[in-house]
Amino acid sequence: MPISQQEMERRIVRYGELKPCRTAFIDAHTPGSNSKENFTIIGGGVSESPDQHVHIKETPGFNIGAAGQPPKCRNSLHSHRTAEVFFVLKGRWRFFWGRWGNAGEVVLEEGDIFNIPTGIFRGFENIGTDYGMIMAILGGDDAGGGVIWAPQVIEDAKDHGLVLGENGKLYDTKKGQALPEGIKPMPLLTDEQLKAFPETPVTAVVRDYVARYWDLMALSRNAPAKVIGENALLRDKPGFEVEFLTRGSIPQDAYSVDRHEVLMVMRGHWRLAWEGGETVLAPGDTCAVPPGLRHSLAPSMTGEASLYRISNTADSAGATWRG
Structure with a gap:
């Protein structure tokens, strides 16, 4: 089946045309995480902000996104209900995991790929000297229905003006926003619920989930x-x-x-x-x-x-x- 040049170009997202969002997630105001940029390339991804631009809304059974961060900027501890795979396009990145981010870590260089095990808290930071970019593949058409944040991330964000509603949307109290009537804050995971998130040893993760x-x-x-x-x-x-x-x-x-x-x-x-x-x-x-x-x-x-x-x-x- 032939496809016109124009139709194919609509299926291509050029790196130089990526549109970032700096308010995509709950840690957008938290010091150390407040300068990251998030991109949704194919599918709506898991952004919590209405400001997020979606380049291609239709999905092929998975989502494609990206994160761009300056040196020393980190993405806070979170988990997903479906797969999350990253490869490093630019820079040098440290990935870490566990309830407090100290169960293990691995450093990825350009081109390395990491199939992060489902069901563990994970975070990442740019440890290079220049702006870095990692590309992401998220499983499912709806990318698993959102992000599961470690409790301390939600508490830290509230101290800096961002509240996540149980509807998965962000509200910025610094801009005078408040939770709509009938919408409660996203509840923190209980100690019992946290037991479901394993402290996976670093050796098992690097051996089975990282390719250089x-x-x-x-x-x-x-x-x-x-x-x-x-x-x-x-x-x-x-x-x-x-x-x-x-x-x-x-x-x-x-x-x-x-x-x-x-x-x-x-x-x-x-x-x-x-x-x-x-x-x-x-x-x-x-x-x-x-x-x-x-x-x-x-x-x-x-x-x-x-x-x-x-x-x-x-x-x-x-x-x-x-x-």
Whole structure:
């Protein structure tokens, strides 16, 4: 099925055109977290703010987002009901987890990917020297219905003017906002509820859930490296599959698949051609290729070239994007 140039461009979110939100979450005023930027690229994500711009509202069974942070800025401890996968596009990042963030930590460099185990509190911070960016994949069409915050995060936020309602929306008391009538504050997790969030040892997390960029480069010399999914390098089958492609592992001929395919460029520039047009994808660009579209990929320049390819699976939550 041919697709026009204009239609395909609507399926591409360019890195330089990303629109940030600095009030996306409850820690937006908390010192140390108040300079982060959040982006929703495909799907509504889990933002708690009406100010969040959504680039592509339809979902292929998962959501794509990103977080940009200056040095020493952190994202507070939280959990999700579905999968959360990050890869580092720019910078150097420390990921930490546990009830108080001290159960374990791992440092990720550019290109590294982390399939964070579902059901643990996690946070992350930019420990590099420049503005950093991490790209995120969240399971499900509705990304699990929101964020579960560690109790201290909600309490700290209240001290700085932000209150999260039980409806999942933020209210800024510094702007004179108050909870609407009939809406109560989001309740803190009880000690009994907190027992459901394990203090996962660092060795288990790094061994089973982290893949390093240069290992993936080696593994994908002749064929795409299966990173997440059936018989893949990392544990869990979260409702989507992730593959890593390099210059030597791209299909030699044009191909099509019967699933949604999202291309997220890590390094280099890639020529994407299809019946109806062609374009070039640059680092940080995200492209949603529709099912059944015959297309081809090739690096458009010499040098290092790599990208992540995400596809929905049979257990994806609905795939509302049917086109």
